[in-house]
Amino acid sequence: MNLIEVRNINKYFYQPTKMQVLNDVDLDIEKGHFVSITGKSGSGKSTLLYLLSTMDTDFEGSICINGEEMQGKRNRWLADFRNHHIGFVFQFHYLLPEFTALRNVMLPALKLARYTPAEIEHRAMDLLQLLGVGTQANKRASLLSGGQQQRVAIARALINEPLIIMGDEPTGNLDSQNAAIVFDLFRELSSERGQTILTVTHDDDFARRSDKVIHLVDGRIAD
Amino acid sequence: MKLITNIKLAATIAFTHMRARLKQTLIATAGVTFGITVFIFMVSFIQGSNDFVQAVAFEQSPHLRLYNEIQTAPANIIDRTYPGNINLVSHVKPKDILLNLKDGPQVVQALQQDPRVAAVSGAVSSQVFYRLGSSSINGTINGIRFEQENALFNLQAKLVEGSFKELATLPNSLVVGIGLARRLNVKTGDRLEVTTDKGNNFSVKVVGIFKTGLTDIDKQQSYANLHTVQRFLEVPVSYITDIKIKLHDMELAPAMLPELQAKYGFHGSDWKQDNSALLEGDALRKMIVYGVAVTILLVAGFGIFNILTMMIYEKMKDIAILKAMGFSDTDIRWIFLVQALIIGITGALMGLVFGFLAAYGISKMPYKSDVMITLDHLPVSFSAVYYVTGFTFGMLTTTLAGYLPSRKAARVDPITILRG
Ligand SMILES: Nc1ncnc2c1ncn2[C@@H]1O[C@H](COP(=O)(O)OP(=O)(O)OP(=O)(O)O)[C@@H](O)[C@H]1O
Ligand SMILES: [Mg+2]
Numbered sequence: 001m002n003l004i005e006v007r008n009i010n011k012y013f014y015q016p017t018k019m020q021v022l023n024d025v026d027l028d029i030e031k032g033h034f035v036s037i038t039g040k041s042g043s044g045k046s047t048l049l050y051l052l053s054t055m056d057t058d059f060e061g062s063i064c065i066n067g068e069e070m071q072g073k074r075n076r077w078l079a080d081f082r083n084h085h086i087g088f089v090f091q092f093h094y095l096l097p098e099f100t101a102l103r104n105v106m107l108p109a110l111k112l113a114r115y116t117p118a119e120i121e122h123r124a125m126d127l128l129q130l131l132g133v134g135t136q137a138n139k140r141a142s143l144l145s146g147g148q149q150q151r152v153a154i155a156r157a158l159i160n161e162p163l164i165i166m167g168d169e170p171t172g173n174l175d176s177q178n179a180a181i182v183f184d185l186f187r188e189l190s191s192e193r194g195q196t197i198l199t200v201t202h203d204d205d206f207a208r209r210s211d212k213v214i215h216l217v218d219g220r221i222a223d
Numbered sequence: 224m225k226l227i228t229n230i231k232l233a234a235t236i237a238f239t240h241m242r243a244r245l246k247q248t249l250i251a252t253a254g255v256t257f258g259i260t261v262f263i264f265m266v267s268f269i270q271g272s273n274d275f276v277q278a279v280a281f282e283q284s285p286h287l288r289l290y291n292e293i294q295t296a297p298a299n300i301i302d303r304t305y306p307g308n309i310n311l312v313s314h315v316k317p318k319d320i321l322l323n324l325k326d327g328p329q330v331v332q333a334l335q336q337d338p339r340v341a342a343v344s345g346a347v348s349s350q351v352f353y354r355l356g357s358s359s360i361n362g363t364i365n366g367i368r369f370e371q372e373n374a375l376f377n378l379q380a381k382l383v384e385g386s387f388k389e390l391a392t393l394p395n396s397l398v399v400g401i402g403l404a405r406r407l408n409v410k411t412g413d414r415l416e417v418t419t420d421k422g423n424n425f426s427v428k429v430v431g432i433f434k435t436g437l438t439d440i441d442k443q444q445s446y447a448n449l450h451t452v453q454r455f456l457e458v459p460v461s462y463i464t465d466i467k468i469k470l471h472d473m474e475l476a477p478a479m480l481p482e483l484q485a486k487y488g489f490h491g492s493d494w495k496q497d498n499s500a501l502l503e504g505d506a507l508r509k510m511i512v513y514g515v516a517v518t519i520l521l522v523a524g525f526g527i528f529n530i531l532t533m534m535i536y537e538k539m540k541d542i543a544i545l546k547a548m549g550f551s552d553t554d555i556r557w558i559f560l561v562q563a564l565i566i567g568i569t570g571a572l573m574g575l576v577f578g579f580l581a582a583y584g585i586s587k588m589p590y591k592s593d594v595m596i597t598l599d600h601l602p603v604s605f606s607a608v609y610y611v612t613g614f615t616f617g618m619l620t621t622t623l624a625g626y627l628p629s630r631k632a633a634r635v636d637p638i639t640i641l642r643g
């Protein structure tokens with residue numbers, strides 16, 4: 001079953017001049033697959049990922065995720081959809097610096113409000129421990145090291161048990177050892193929990209070991 | 224329900240932001256506090272003085288006055304006799320009418336029966352010259368029945384020396400205003416001369432001195448017994464020129480005036496007309512207070528606007544991450560609006576407290592005034608209305624100041640920030 005179905009996507013930027021960044025992109029991603037997006041710099045990888053993330057709504061064509069069409073949906077609906085189904089990990093760790101690590105992880109779940117705050121705290125703690133940063137839980141996020149921050153960010157992406165975990169070069173800023181840890185974790189999530197992983201990467205090794213590689217050349221999918 | 228949890232969550236984020244920027248937050252709050260404090264303080268003080276001045280003036284001003292006026296006859300007698308003809312009469316002189324109110328004493332009696340009326344006084348007033356030695360001062364003499372006039376104006380309280388009682392018993396006796404007494408250099412027991420406009424001279428004795436606090440009255444008016452003045456003017460005892468009325472409810476005056484005028488055919492005026500300059504000044508001063516308060520609050524509002532706008536620039540990344548996590552534009556807007564509201568509410572409440580304290584403090588300041596004799600402290604008005612207005616004002620400006628930046632925050636495009 002396809003979790004993500006993309007049909008005939010065209011994407012333009014108008015600054016400084018009109019320029020087509022994605023050209024008739026068609027793709028399907030199965031549930032539980034580990035998918036990498038690769039391509040040269042400027043080929044449109046990030047652009048595609050942000051379209052799939054539902055944050056960029058300015059495109060032609062159709063994006064269907066989990067049976068729902070994203071084209072033409074309202075901001076509030078999309079935000080809610082992300083909250084339920086999509087977890088993000090970015091190249092720069094992007095934690096909220098004034099909150100503790102624990103609080104950072106809890107925020108998406110507090111927003112979702114599926115569980116009580118006490119339960120959420122408990123689950124967030126479990127995730128931090130799973131990622132080996134349990135001891136940092138009550139430190140302010142800005143005080144953690146880069147690798148620690150990235151693991152907290154991953155815990156945050158996992159807290160709502162999303163269908164899809166998306167990352168724009170999630171290991172781009174990590175040393176090879178930390179990158180390997182993150183990679184193994186993603187592998188495990190997709191094979192054991194059935195979560196779909198979709199990451200932009202420059203790391204050939206990373207890409208080679210995924211279930212599927214989407215390779216972009218000048219805004220088109222190359223076979 | 225969902226809305227409330229969303230706002231609660233936004234509020235906790237807002238609190239964390241504010242705690243991280245405690246100093247700026249406190250400064251913005253202090254701005255609002257200052258604005259509201261000044262507003263409360265000024266409005267209490269100005270309103271207090273207004274009320275006081277008005278009380279003094281209104282005590283001297285009857286709610287309704289009935290009198291006659293010299294008028295040129297609108298049509299001359301030839302016109303009335305030969306209405307069809309063209310009649311030329313040049314330079315018509317005003318008719319020599321008596322200024323008295325027809326059947327005055329009966330009207331006074333009738334008015335005393337009116338249930339709306341609290342007190343009535345019929346009096347004669349006339350222009351006279353007060354003379355002593357070489358000084359000769361133009362002024363007004365009021366012929367009154369002391370009991371009636373006292374019921375209206377509380378004359379007894381304004382007596383500085385002597386007594387009003389002797390007016391009735393001692394012929395040709397006079398109670399003079401303090402300014403007049405000073406100008407003539409007389410005191411109780413002294414004699415002076417009064418010249419009427421017909422040229423008759425009378426020697427009178429000063430039996431008392433009064434002070435109303437209104438210089439205009441104090442420096443040129445005097446009181447004498449009604450019959451004394453009637454004798455001076457060579458008029459019968461039924462002659463009165465003024466009927467002054469005090470009502471139970473002064474707000475009825477403007478409505479009652481036309482009724483009485485129609486019934487008795489006199490001229491008249493009510494306290495609002497008599498004190499229109501005062502009431503106008505009152506409104507103007509209030510406008511100034513509101514103007515100053517609005518200006519200060521605008522400045523405070525700019526403070527809030529600035530700190531939030533700065534905060535939003537600093538927090539672009541946070542906003543983008545929150546949006547990626549699934550916070551909607553509305554949630555983001557709430558985060559910043561809540562900050563403005565917290566600053567607004569705390570600032571406004573503290574402003575109310577400080578404003579009250581300042582107003583209370585100044586109301587305890589001793590103050591001696593030459594004009595306002597009954598005053599020993601600065602007059603301050605305490606009314607809940609100012610506090611409600613001040614709070615509403617503060618909330619309005621801060622909400623507005625917070626709304627614009629928070630809308631901007633809600634519009635932040637997360638992608639431009641997240642792609643790095
Ligand atoms: N907001 C924008 N306005 C105008 N052009 C843009 C904008 N964002 C991206 N582009 C252009 O679109 C093209 C694709 O950009 P994109 O960020 O998707 O590349 P990428 O494949 O992620 O590259 P990299 O590997 O360097 O991150 C680039 O030529 C870029 O300059
Ligand atoms: Mg990119």
